[in-house]
Amino acid sequence: MNVWNGKRRRIYMQEVGTRDGFQSEGTFVDTREKIALIDALSDTGLAKIEVTAFVSPQAIPALRDAEAVLRQIRRKPGVVYTALVPNVRGAERAIDARADELNLVMSASESHNLSNLRMTRDQSFHGLKQVAALAREAGLPVNISLSCAFGCPMEGDVPETTVLAWSQRFIEEASAHGVTLCDTTGMAHPKQVARLTARFVERWPDTELTLHFHNTRGMGLANVLAAVDAGADRFDASLGGIGGCPYAPGASGNVCSEEIVHALELMGYDTGIELGALIDAATRLPALIGHDIPSQIVKAGRRLDLHPLPTDFAAIRERALQRDATASARN
Template identity: 40%
Template sequence: MVVPAQGLPASVRIHEVGARDGLQNEKAVVPTEIKAEFIHRLAEAGLTTIEATSFVHPKWVPQLADAERLFPLLDDIEGVALPVLVPNERGLDRALALGADRIAVFASATESFAKANLNRTVDESLGMFAPVVARAKEQRVHVRGYLSMCFGDPWEGAVPVHQVVRVAKSLMDLGCDELSLGDTIGVATPAHVRSLLAALNEEGVPTSAIGVHFHDTYGQALANTLAALQHGVTTVDASAGGLGGCPYAKSATGNLATEDLVWMLQGLGIDTGVDLGRLTATSVWLAERLGRPSPSRTVRALSPDSHKE
């Protein structure tokens, strides 16, 4: 039943991260052809932004070592943005050589995670990203800045809002077009979300440039998303079937499931352009190939037979 609520956006763009963030933590390597079909199915379900892969060194994320083989298999997808993650200038070179026109860099709001993920301090990592962003903008490539540990860090605990704002503002000052706020270990709550968004606005980061990326560790991802929507955010990251975590933050559980997000947004009368039935079927299809049920509650509710033991 659709019951629209006051003060919410008319439409939301879902930034689908299942093929990259969702699969990167899988222990068994997923065949390139399966990844390509997964992305095609996501596009056919109506998703217009699908993060395809990452050009990191294969040593660090073996699951995504096939980026050069995968990306050309997506050439026939039309009208869909296919951003890729790049860690440094070498990664940018690889992405540009394949014609990527949207990239993302991945920063941390905390020193502990910057060290664990990038083996650099926060400021050193920003220095590494500066030429990447500058070169990308010279090539008219859209740049997204991911910022992880925006609400809590497994080593440092709660992260002060002003600390997040400083790094977020630095990313935008480098020239990023878009900022994704990551609740990497899923500890955010709605008032914390509203506080951070308001603080970013005060420092000149417009809501229109902000996306949110919630994990569901404590079951708060949808509540936090609703808080962001009430603030005016219209870009929400999600992962088909609820796949994903973070290989460098062991307490991070799955991303917000795209199906759960679409169910809520549809109920609020917010347009996503996504066919929930086709999306659910896609997650069931992938779950069968991964050999385990989807953690998404909506997938389980709409496809109960696929989850019988």
């Protein structure tokens, strides 16, 4: 297979902007606006939307309306509405608000897990096993997002064996339905992505694997393609490319949904997405979050969004052709 030619191969796109994106915004996006945006996103062809996170409203005030949002969005059949939950309390709230899936999170790096979640990885795992049990009782699938799966900003490289070992524990001991390998701070590179993805897909062909890349160092799309080539078909991305990277002020965060879809569709992949509708949704973001968005597609338009000829084009051509006429008259 030739990765550059998609030949209508199906790729599933998952939106994380309303969670991963909004969570890092200083501005609180009005609950009705959030709901309206998610309702618009539901009609674009996304496979999954990470609606919100059931975390402490003190810790992340931007998502303090998690219940209201998840309860009040329109549910489009076929779209999975997932929510991030850090613990049993969050899981209870998410189940109560009718999440379709619970997304659990811990880090593959001990330093990052301690710094971020104040627990050792073992402590996180044991806590999340209880969350998974709760989800099982409620009949909900569980996805585990492994942060720093491609490197830790404090430790550096995270061994492949470590990432696979934590994946295995969640799949075997916590019955995880899906695993997301997260490139939390944009350290993934295509060679690494191709190898880790291939090993994962070979080992767990029946587990739903998602790749979550950041474009912090400009490798986002290349990493997506490396993963596609290695057998992955499911990607997180963020509308407008919103979602910051706390370790690199000014750098891009999550890969941008409309950029990834734009590229994949041009290459012949079938993302199921109506790109125009996705771009329309992205265009609403600056008014909601109060600043410009990284999206190159919103700035530059699609590849074939053409520009008019110069207003004096006819005159330019006339003068050019006149030179030929003059020259041949001389001969």
